[in-house]
Amino acid sequence: MKLTNNWRRWFFWLFSCLWAGQIIWLGWYFAPEVRDLAWRLASQRTGAAIRQEDSYYRWLQALAEIIPLRDTYIFLDNYEAGKEIEARYHLTPRRHELLPPTVPPSFLFYTVRQTRATYLIIREGDKPWESIDAVKESPAFQLLAIPGPGLVFRVDYSRLAGRFYD
Amino acid sequence: MIEPVFLVLSLILGLASVFLLGYAGFALLVPNPQEFRRLERFSLSFGIGATLLTLWMLLLSWLGRSFGLALAMAPPLVLCGGALVIKKMVRIKGKGSETAPPSPAPLPPTPYTAWDWLFLSLLAALFLFATCRAVLYPMWAWDAIATWGCKAKVFYQSGGVDLICIDAHNYYPNLVPLLLSYLYFCLGRVNDHLAQGLFPLWGALLLSLLYSLLRRLHFSRTQALGVTAFLALNGTVFIVHLYIAYADLPLAYFALAAAGLCYLWLTPAAPRGSLPLAASFFAGLAWCKYEGPPLAGTVLLAAALTLIWLRPPDLKGRLLKLGIPILGLIAGYLPWRVFAAIQHLEMGADHVQSLYPRQFLEAASYLLAALFDPFYFGFLWPALVLALVFGSRGLWRSPRVFLVLFVGGNLLAVLLAYGVAPTSAEEFPSYVRATLDRLLLHITPVAALLIGEGVKELGGEPET
Numbered sequence A: 001m002k003l004t005n006n007w008r009r010w011f012f013w014l015f016s017c018l019w020a021g022q023i024i025w026l027g028w029y030f031a032p033e034v035r036d037l038a039w040r041l042a043s044q045r046t047g048a049a050i051r052q053e054d055s056y057y058r059w060l061q062a063l064a065e066i067i068p069l070r071d072t073y074i075f076l077d078n079y080e081a082g083k084e085i086e087a088r089y090h091l092t093p094r095r096h097e098l099l100p101p102t103v104p105p106s107f108l109f110y111t112v113r114q115t116r117a118t119y120l121i122i123r124e125g126d127k128p129w130e131s132i133d134a135v136k137e138s139p140a141f142q143l144l145a146i147p148g149p150g151l152v153f154r155v156d157y158s159r160l161a162g163r164f165y166d
Numbered sequence B: 001m002i003e004p005v006f007l008v009l010s011l012i013l014g015l016a017s018v019f020l021l022g023y024a025g026f027a028l029l030v031p032n033p034q035e036f037r038r039l040e041r042f043s044l045s046f047g048i049g050a051t052l053l054t055l056w057m058l059l060l061s062w063l064g065r066s067f068g069l070a071l072a073m074a075p076p077l078v079l080c081g082g083a084l085v086i087k088k089m090v091r092i093k094g095k096g097s098e099t100a101p102p103s104p105a106p107l108p109p110t111p112y113t114a115w116d117w118l119f120l121s122l123l124a125a126l127f128l129f130a131t132c133r134a135v136l137y138p139m140w141a142w143d144a145i146a147t148w149g150c151k152a153k154v155f156y157q158s159g160g161v162d163l164i165c166i167d168a169h170n171y172y173p174n175l176v177p178l179l180l181s182y183l184y185f186c187l188g189r190v191n192d193h194l195a196q197g198l199f200p201l202w203g204a205l206l207l208s209l210l211y212s213l214l215r216r217l218h219f220s221r222t223q224a225l226g227v228t229a230f231l232a233l234n235g236t237v238f239i240v241h242l243y244i245a246y247a248d249l250p251l252a253y254f255a256l257a258a259a260g261l262c263y264l265w266l267t268p269a270a271p272r273g274s275l276p277l278a279a280s281f282f283a284g285l286a287w288c289k290y291e292g293p294p295l296a297g298t299v300l301l302a303a304a305l306t307l308i309w310l311r312p313p314d315l316k317g318r319l320l321k322l323g324i325p326i327l328g329l330i331a332g333y334l335p336w337r338v339f340a341a342i343q344h345l346e347m348g349a350d351h352v353q354s355l356y357p358r359q360f361l362e363a364a365s366y367l368l369a370a371l372f373d374p375f376y377f378g379f380l381w382p383a384l385v386l387a388l389v390f391g392s393r394g395l396w397r398s399p400r401v402f403l404v405l406f407v408g409g410n411l412l413a414v415l416l417a418y419g420v421a422p423t424s425a426e427e428f429p430s431y432v433r434a435t436l437d438r439l440l441l442h443i444t445p446v447a448a449l450l451i452g453e454g455v456k457e458l459g460g461e462p463e464t
Helices: A006-043 A048-052 A055-066 A084-091 A105-115 A132-137 B002-029 B038-062 B069-093 B114-136 B142-158 B175-187 B198-216 B221-232 B237-241 B248-266 B274-288 B292-310 B315-321 B323-342 B357-372 B380-390 B400-419 B427-459
Strands: A072-076 A095-099 A119-122 A141-144 A151-155
Touching: A006 B114, A006 B380, A048 A055, A055 A084, A055 A119, A072 A084, A072 A105, A084 A095, A084 B142, A095 A105, A105 A132, A132 A141, B002 B038, B002 B069, B002 B175, B002 B274, B038 B069, B038 B175, B038 B198, B038 B248, B038 B274, B038 B323, B069 B175, B114 B198, B114 B221, B142 B175, B175 B198, B175 B274, B198 B221, B198 B237, B198 B248, B198 B427, B221 B237, B221 B380, B221 B427, B237 B248, B237 B427, B248 B274, B248 B292, B248 B400, B248 B427, B274 B292, B274 B323, B292 B315, B292 B323, B292 B400, B315 B323, B357 B380, B357 B400, B357 B427, B380 B427, B400 B427
Parallel strands: A072 A095, A072 A119
Antiparallel strands: A119 A151, A141 A151
């Protein structure tokens, strides 16, 4: 490789050294992932077995067994938590409606009625949510005993008037 | 033990069929495929195959036909095979009336240098890690399960482009989800970790394409391998996209192919049929991701401006020839738009409100930070600046100006896109953080091509 003059050559090699440093840094940055990968390969815990390690996934699998494929469920969670997208992914083709935990009972009931939802899922059952009292007092909602991080209610939407301003 | 082997074989066969379909399309588009080197044919065929296959799957849905493996792959393969036979027969009949230009002279067999081995070893280590990381872990990244993977699963389960049961950016184009669903058909189930093997393959094809383009531009093997490794092993963004199921890496591949082939066409280095070939990648750009048509638009605009600026002898004719990639763009853009209109899908119009100057300026600072923070793209973008400074001799009198216009135009387009984004002041920083590295990834391979041209300028005449 011919280089036209010394300062260009000097610059070229300086940059090459910086790049070499960058490659070493990349090795350090991805080292934990490489270690985990090696451990998983050695212990043959790869693919679907990785999902089984997650209690949230196991809970979703339990929900998939009770919610019929053509039904709709309301999922109460914050979008930013990134958990409702997992629920949607694992529960498709069931229809999915996301509402935030701050949703007032009027809007929750209205949505249940409008979407003909048959299940209400609250991801974090131990945290406060706005409509908790209304849901627990309503005869349309029946709490199911499914072990896991959240709460699951079977819903009879026909028992809700579902007017927006009720 | 037999089942995993059978699954991997099914995946390989499924991907090989896409290559085969793509190669048939490739051979139809160019007068003589032998004018392209083996690696060029290999790296270009997959993109054409993926575009043809998924557009066909969209057509089946349009016709109300539920697709499975046989209906998805067999008819396009038979059609392309038949068209190839007809083309060959026509060529045999017309033999003698046309003189085919000679095939490119084979490169003299040069021994691999220590640098070649070093670059190849680094790339091999990277792809070993990325492939294992992709196929041994389930799909997990945000957009992978929120959009692309979720749609793929639904398309597989319903056997069609059925968006009734989900609301996952339904207006986004569907090349990637349909290709994933095709792989699910090959595997016989939703096996999202094995199907993720598609993404290191996209990455390998992108790098092969970059290497091929550099070789076509008379780079030595060492120079071409060096620039290719420089793109792959700089910062975390490219590496992470090798093992997450996002559409950004395929889009970067289509953008590199479209821009690279147009660039070859602007230089005297283009083999015959480069422009029709580029057209198929314009189609892939439009059908791959929402950002595809604007990217294609910037390639076309940069090519037209370059021609007007350089004023080649047949300026009018060459400008008219840009109609070929425009046809490709329409072929990739229109089917989905018409399908979406028929299905009454809401098309996202969230980027076309008024310009917010404060956001524009704020985005400029984020953009500069992303370009120069080594975490994202390492020293690639600073290297581009240096390559432009040191390799500026004759830049404005050469087709390299096309690459400068494309990269510069897209950086400006990124800023404009943020300037019109309807987000709140609180949300804006996180919105930029979540999207900026991906927008830059789309144009980074073309930036690497430009760096290569600068390095060539810096190094004088390349070895051959």
